[in-house]
Amino acid sequence: MLVSEAQLTYQHKIIFENLNLPFHRHQWTGILGPSGVGKSSLLRMIAQLPIQGKISYHTDALQTDISYMTQSETLLPWLSIVDNILIGLKLRRQKITKSDHFLAISLLDNLGLSECINRKPAQLSGGQRQRAGLARTLFENKNIILLDEPFSSLDTPTKQSCYTLFKQLLMNKTVIFVTHDPLEALKLGDHLYRLSGQPAQLTPVVVPSDKTNLLNSYDKLIEEINA
Amino acid sequence: MTLNKLIRLILIIFSLIIVWELFVVAFKLPEYILPTPYQTAKTFIAQFQLIATQSIPTIIETLIGLLGAIVIGSLTALLMAYLKTLKDWLKPVLLISQALPTFAIAPLFVIWMGYGMPAKIATIILMLYFPIASSFFDGLSHTKSEFLDLAKISKATKLTTLFYIRVPAALPHFATGLRVATAGAPMGAIIGEWVGSSKGLGFLILNANARMQIDVLFAALLMLILWNFVLYFSLDWLLKIFVIPQNRE
Numbered sequence: 001m002l003v004s005e006a007q008l009t010y011q012h013k014i015i016f017e018n019l020n021l022p023f024h025r026h027q028w029t030g031i032l033g034p035s036g037v038g039k040s041s042l043l044r045m046i047a048q049l050p051i052q053g054k055i056s057y058h059t060d061a062l063q064t065d066i067s068y069m070t071q072s073e074t075l076l077p078w079l080s081i082v083d084n085i086l087i088g089l090k091l092r093r094q095k096i097t098k099s100d101h102f103l104a105i106s107l108l109d110n111l112g113l114s115e116c117i118n119r120k121p122a123q124l125s126g127g128q129r130q131r132a133g134l135a136r137t138l139f140e141n142k143n144i145i146l147l148d149e150p151f152s153s154l155d156t157p158t159k160q161s162c163y164t165l166f167k168q169l170l171m172n173k174t175v176i177f178v179t180h181d182p183l184e185a186l187k188l189g190d191h192l193y194r195l196s197g198q199p200a201q202l203t204p205v206v207v208p209s210d211k212t213n214l215l216n217s218y219d220k221l222i223e224e225i226n227a
Numbered sequence: 228m229t230l231n232k233l234i235r236l237i238l239i240i241f242s243l244i245i246v247w248e249l250f251v252v253a254f255k256l257p258e259y260i261l262p263t264p265y266q267t268a269k270t271f272i273a274q275f276q277l278i279a280t281q282s283i284p285t286i287i288e289t290l291i292g293l294l295g296a297i298v299i300g301s302l303t304a305l306l307m308a309y310l311k312t313l314k315d316w317l318k319p320v321l322l323i324s325q326a327l328p329t330f331a332i333a334p335l336f337v338i339w340m341g342y343g344m345p346a347k348i349a350t351i352i353l354m355l356y357f358p359i360a361s362s363f364f365d366g367l368s369h370t371k372s373e374f375l376d377l378a379k380i381s382k383a384t385k386l387t388t389l390f391y392i393r394v395p396a397a398l399p400h401f402a403t404g405l406r407v408a409t410a411g412a413p414m415g416a417i418i419g420e421w422v423g424s425s426k427g428l429g430f431l432i433l434n435a436n437a438r439m440q441i442d443v444l445f446a447a448l449l450m451l452i453l454w455n456f457v458l459y460f461s462l463d464w465l466l467k468i469f470v471i472p473q474n475r476e
Contacts, residue, residue: 091387092384
């Protein structure tokens with residue numbers, strides 16, 4: 001299990017209890033739900049990050065194997081993009097070798113950010129910053145990737161190109177993403193769960209087999225906008 | 228500084244001089260009450276050697292005092308940010324340092340350290356310690372939670388989190404404290420010199436006042452203002468180069 005018997009109490013209110021989320025290895029698992037229902041807290045539990053409120057849970061995920069991305073990009077504004085990619089090494093007091101540098105630059109190249117290597121995050125567009133965040137995630141090369149509404153601040157065309165890119169580059173990873181957008185959930189998820197109610201329950205959502213057909217016309221429209 | 232700003236600054240100074248001149252003329256004030264800007268300028272030039280010699284100790288005191296306050300204040304803030312228990316012990320000390328009236332303590336420094344520079348430097352440090360330490364600590368303890376999440380997920384140590392994340396994120400706060408401190412530094416030197424000294428601009432001002440040499444007093448004040456300007460704008464320039472652009476979001 002990714003999370004089992006999870007419980008969150010905030011200001012004497014039970015947000016959720018006895019929540020279980022299965023571990024779908026090498027696939028995308030989406031958690032869909034309205035804001036304030038505890039989606040992000042659930043994700044933070046997996047990442048073992050501090051959460052406001054009283055919590056208890058078990059997880060089979062190792063923290064050392066986890067990457068975590070949020071909508072508010074976590075690029076450090078005082079570092080250049082390439083230094084942002086390498087910051088993990090610095091924080092762990094690991095030596096930055098030439099090959100680390102080379103890998104970071106080639107990742108940025110692959111993501112179409114070769115011109116941004118020495119720029120500061122503020123000089124990049126929202127989509128570029130999100131791609132730089134992905135570059136750091138890829139550089140860290142963890143097996144479990146947690147995405148907390150990573151696309152919600154992007155405009156629709158940029159979102160669409162990010163979907164494709166993330167899907168492609170995080171192919172063999174175990175991805176758990178959180179969103180309030182049903183369309184996004186349908187597009188990205190191999191498995192979907194709806195988190196709703198008080199206290200919140202996790203209900204599996206059937207991912208329609210004909211979702212590509214359903215979304216064909218939508219995609220076409222986006223492609224037209226993108227062109 | 229842009230041309231616009233420069234023109235505005237010149238206009239401000241020019242208007243102040245005109246108001247000053249008009250004030251003296253309108254109330255027919257004698258020279259020993261309030262000299263005109265012209266007389267002040269004349270004295271400033273005539274007595275320039277005296278004023279310049281007397282400003283050297285003041286300038287040295289200001290620089291050493293400011294530097295000392297930056298070092299001690301920043302170290303306090305870093306220690307408080309790094310060790311939570313120490314924070315609880317040092318916070319009252321910080322507040323006490325701010326509550327102590329500099330004017331009341333400065334004579335004590337003269338008794339303890341004598342008439343020389345150390346007493347003045349101690350006065351400046353006492354005055355500037357609080358704004359520097361408290362603003363830097365404030366910045367260190369309000370690091371964006373996203374940045375701290377990043378440190379945690381990257382398996383950072385407490386020390387690397389402090390130096391690679393919390394300190395750079397706190398630099399704008401540090402800069403604010405430094406600006407406040409720099410503006411107050413020359414005043415600290417003057418207070419230190421007032422309560423007991425044999426040289427310096429504060430000594431000159433006090434002496435001129437006692438001898439009713441109001442024009443010398445004003446000329447010394449002018450020098451003090453100039454020094455304050457030079458100090459403040461050099462620091463501002465340094466901050467704009469090294470500290471501020473790093474954090475622009």
